[in-house]
Amino acid sequence: DIQMTQSPSSLSASVGDRVTITCRASQSISNYLNWYQQKPGKAPNLLIYSASSLQSGVPSRFSGSGSGTDFTLTISSLQPEDFATYYCQQSYGSLTWTFGQGTKVEIK
Amino acid sequence: EVQLVESGGGLVQPGRSLRLSCAASGFTFANFRMSWVRQAPGKGLEWVANIDIVGGKTYYMDSVRGRFTISRDDALNSLYLQMNSLRAEDTAVYYCGKIERNALGWWGPGTLVTVSS
Numbered sequence: 001d002i003q004m005t006q007s008p009s010s011l012s013a014s015v016g017d018r019v020t021i022t023c024r025a026s027q028s029i030s031n032y033l034n035w036y037q038q039k040p041g042k043a044p045n046l047l048i049y050s051a052s053s054l055q056s057g058v059p060s061r062f063s064g065s066g067s068g069t070d071f072t073l074t075i076s077s078l079q080p081e082d083f084a085t086y087y088c089q090q091s092y093g094s095l096t097w098t099f100g101q102g103t104k105v106e107i108k
Numbered sequence: 109e110v111q112l113v114e115s116g117g118g119l120v121q122p123g124r125s126l127r128l129s130c131a132a133s134g135f136t137f138a139n140f141r142m143s144w145v146r147q148a149p150g151k152g153l154e155w156v157a158n159i160d161i162v163g164g165k166t167y168y169m170d171s172v173r174g175r176f177t178i179s180r181d182d183a184l185n186s187l188y189l190q191m192n193s194l195r196a197e198d199t200a201v202y203y204c205g206k207i208e209r210n211a212l213g214w215w216g217p218g219t220l221v222t223v224s225s
Contacts, residue, residue: 001170034211036153043203043215044153050209087153091210095167097143097155 002026002090006100012108019075021103023088028068032092035064035073038102039084047086048073075105083107110134110214112204117219120194130187130204130216138182141207144189146200147218154200157189158207172198194223 003026013019023033031051036044046055048064051071061076075082088100116128130142144156157178158167166178177190187204201220205212 032210036212038153043217044212045215046211046213049211049213053209055211055213089153089155089211096169097158099145099153099155102152 001096002029002092002098004088004090004098004100006086006088006103008103009101010104010106012106013078014108015078015080017078017108019078019082019105021073021086021088021105023066023071023073023100025069025071025090025092029090029092031067032090033064033066033071034089034091035062036087036089037082037084038087044087078105110206112206112214112216114202114204114216114219117202117221119222119224121225122195122223124194125190125192126194126221128189128191128202128204128219128221130189132185132187132204132206135206137180137185142178142180142187143205143207143212144178144187145203145205145212145215146198146221147203148197148200151200156202159187191221194221196223199223 005024033051035048038044047058052064063074065072085102085104087102111133113131120126143158146154159178175193179188201218203218204216206214
């Protein structure tokens, strides 16, 4: 099975900061990498699909990059509503999927 | 508008069974692959199972394969998860999701399953 490793597991940042979260796959997954945001008590929300495509309705301050095994989610200017937990997820080969362990973004 | 609503969760004893349902609306259900994802209390997301369209080929995470069965009824616009031989570690909120472009573009609010004696 493909393992997904996110880093960091948590971070503290201020409004307006640029935030970067990384995700590494245990084998090449091409661009079959998605990013989700989850707020407490709510279902996750898709932000980025296929590594770098912005989901409809998601603010442009969110961006994704990478291919193969190394991927990045960037928030260009952190807003108050962005404090949440972020997950990467691989969907390579459409067989078995895996999520990363999550990155909690907290207020500094 | 796309809507997914899970039901069927609750408290169940270890070793017993439970069937979750997900009612879909706002899209042509038969045309989309579907998924179940779970989240144990205070933990991260864990993919459980997927089901294809047209023939409904299924895929499972290792720890539920042979115990859980994902199925769909396109006539009723419904997705199901039959869970047998439940264990304490299956305790979680279970979400159903609509697969678009190999990602979960829509999620239901979830239903809580608690496995405890």
